[in-house]
């Protein structure tokens with residue numbers, strides 16, 4: 001029983017996600033508060049948030065409008081059944097999301113996370129074809145180095161080896177496009193690289209191999225984030241769109257990190273002028289404050305399911321917390337905050353400053369590439385021979401000690417600050433990172 005615990009704060013009780021648990025528990029790093037651009041640590045220090053939490057607090061921390069909306073909603077309608085019953089704000093939020101999405105997006109299906117949005121979209125893709133009498137279209141095509149969350153569908157279409165290799169045979173009938181990282185041709189590119197649109201042509205090879213009539217969907221991140229920020233080569237996404245359309249294959253953009261202003265537009269689909277059939281979102285939808293995700297779908301995808309007797313459920317899929325009232329209230333207040341403060345436009349305006357600041361790190365010890373888009377940045381380091389990931393992880397720890405929060409994946413440092421960051425704070429983030437890189441092994 002909990003009351004018998006000798007040590008109520010035993011760190012071992014919590015098995016932490018995507019964390020070096022043993023290292024952490026020897027030397028814990030704890031946040032106890034947050035406001036706007038800063039976290040407060042348990043030892044009372046301020047840490048500048050260079051990652052918007054985990055790419056999610058796009059409006060910064062503890063924003064009053066969002067906090068108040070959650071408080072008010074919790075006291076008014078805490079929970080309502082999500083199946084066969086509704087409550088108004090889930091509908092309102094769906095409309096507010098569509099207001100800022102590409103015109104072709106017509107319906108919103110709620111989930112609780114990016115991973116669940118991905119599973120939902122993959123299932124919708126297969127169900128869509130079946131509903132149209134095309135039930136042989138079950139194959140799913142992802143991409144090497146892709147990240148689509150951690151559930152079975154997501155790791156199957158995903159292409160990050162460490163996330164896949166431990167978990168058995170995964171979902172069958174999946175194939176992968178090549179990743180788009182061409183360091184020889186594209187090193188030090190600012191924004192989208194020039195070379196690599198041809199990599200989309202590999203989809204034609206995959207289609208020829210399996211037959212278009214067996215393929216349901218292609219899923220990609222418009223900007224691959226978790227693998228260490230890989231921008232789409234110029235023209236690449238349009239090619240994917242053209243090829244999928246030609247063969248009747250659905251295209252899903254996983255916008256879990258690119259959604260809600262990160263690239264300087266509401267969604268990457270808008271930024272790159274390429275409209276998919278479905279978009280998966282989460283994170284910035286509620287400013288990261290309450291778990292919530294959403295899949296956006298075109299009328300064509302949705303309408304395919306709307307047949308049979310009207311009293312029948314059309315889609316046997318959903319979550320207890322789909323459209324949860326408190327999450328929906330947080331989502332509405334978040335989108336209002338983005339709009340009132342013009343944060344997507346702000347990200348676009350700051351992007352050139354961000355780009356210059358980041359690229360000033362060219363020439364710093366061990367930096368072998370820098371990539372950027374909107375308020376996204378990556379600094380790739382030469383790995384220590386025989387000890388991959390160690391240099392970047394040491395940089396992360398030192399950065400934390402010096403008062404900035406960065407993220408690392410492999411030997412790549414990724415940054416994605418809240419869209420409220422100031423130019424002075426960009427200088428502080430990049431200046432401190434420079435010091436860190438000069439000091440780590």
Ligand SMILES: Cc1ncc(COP(=O)(O)O)c(C=O)c1O
Pocket residue numbers: 112113114115116118147148149150221225226254255256257282283
């Ligand atoms: C592109 C993408 N898809 C899906 C996910 C999974 O989201 P979650 O951690 O909310 O399940 C992430 C998380 O980083 C992501 O970056």
